[in-house]
Amino acid sequence: MTLVIIGTYIVSLSLIIGSGFILVGVIGLLKFNDPMTRLHAPTKVGTVGIGMLLLASIIHSFDIGKPSTHELLIMAFLFVTAPISANFIAKVNIHRRACETPPSPPKDGTWSTLDVPEEDVAT
Amino acid sequence: MARAFHWLVPHPLLTVILTFVWMLLQNELSAGMVVFGLILGIIIPWGTSIWWPDTPRGFRPAKMIGYSLVVIWDIIIANIQVAWIVLTVPTAKLKPAWIVVPLKLREPEAITMLAGTITLTPGTVSADLSDEGHSLLVHVLHTDDPDGVRDDIETRYEARLLEIFT
Numbered sequence: 001m002t003l004v005i006i007g008t009y010i011v012s013l014s015l016i017i018g019s020g021f022i023l024v025g026v027i028g029l030l031k032f033n034d035p036m037t038r039l040h041a042p043t044k045v046g047t048v049g050i051g052m053l054l055l056a057s058i059i060h061s062f063d064i065g066k067p068s069t070h071e072l073l074i075m076a077f078l079f080v081t082a083p084i085s086a087n088f089i090a091k092v093n094i095h096r097r098a099c100e101t102p103p104s105p106p107k108d109g110t111w112s113t114l115d116v117p118e119e120d121v122a123t
Numbered sequence: 124m125a126r127a128f129h130w131l132v133p134h135p136l137l138t139v140i141l142t143f144v145w146m147l148l149q150n151e152l153s154a155g156m157v158v159f160g161l162i163l164g165i166i167i168p169w170g171t172s173i174w175w176p177d178t179p180r181g182f183r184p185a186k187m188i189g190y191s192l193v194v195i196w197d198i199i200i201a202n203i204q205v206a207w208i209v210l211t212v213p214t215a216k217l218k219p220a221w222i223v224v225p226l227k228l229r230e231p232e233a234i235t236m237l238a239g240t241i242t243l244t245p246g247t248v249s250a251d252l253s254d255e256g257h258s259l260l261v262h263v264l265h266t267d268d269p270d271g272v273r274d275d276i277e278t279r280y281e282a283r284l285l286e287i288f289t
Contacts, residue, residue: 044245
């Protein structure tokens, strides 16, 4: 009985922490005004935010006696795919010149996103 | 024998991971599920192997566990830092910066992993790769010391990845 109650408390605590982080992510998205800085808040804070919500889900499933570990997969897939979408948004920003032009690389010619034919450069 | 094994299981680690993912998806532990997971784990890498012919040489899974723990710890710590920056630093005082990380890693898998790690650890997003693949472009949300962030990435993540992919 007490274990179930402790579990419930842990679930609620995880939910509060998770939603708190997601709230901070949303605030960051609204507050910053440059496309590159706006990219930071949601992609980052989201990982721990959603991680805590999924943790709450796992603990709750054990709490009610129907163990489930699907959430681990969601977490794994999220951690693999989140950087890729962030990378694509960053690439679009660079391509559209929506942000400061990055310094050129020391060794190679240019950044691969900037390496496009003249007529394709977005204006 | 070894060649037949390699033909059947071109990526042994992937087979193990796929079996494990299948069992997690099914949410049950039974012999039938393990066997079906193994069948999937053999068929999927075999069917898709023409798209990735190069197996990363010398991959050390044991060091990977230590690396994952370091990354998870960094994600939690840095999340709190970014939350603090978002809530307290006014937009006008924010100091975003581009930093260029010279890459010692050469294998595409290792570079992908480094880029993913940089994006997951808050405060930094890996934005682009140079056209020959010798440097990585990273955007930092708020820093007073861009060179310090670069050195941090090199010593903390790249050095460990160099040990994992040797």
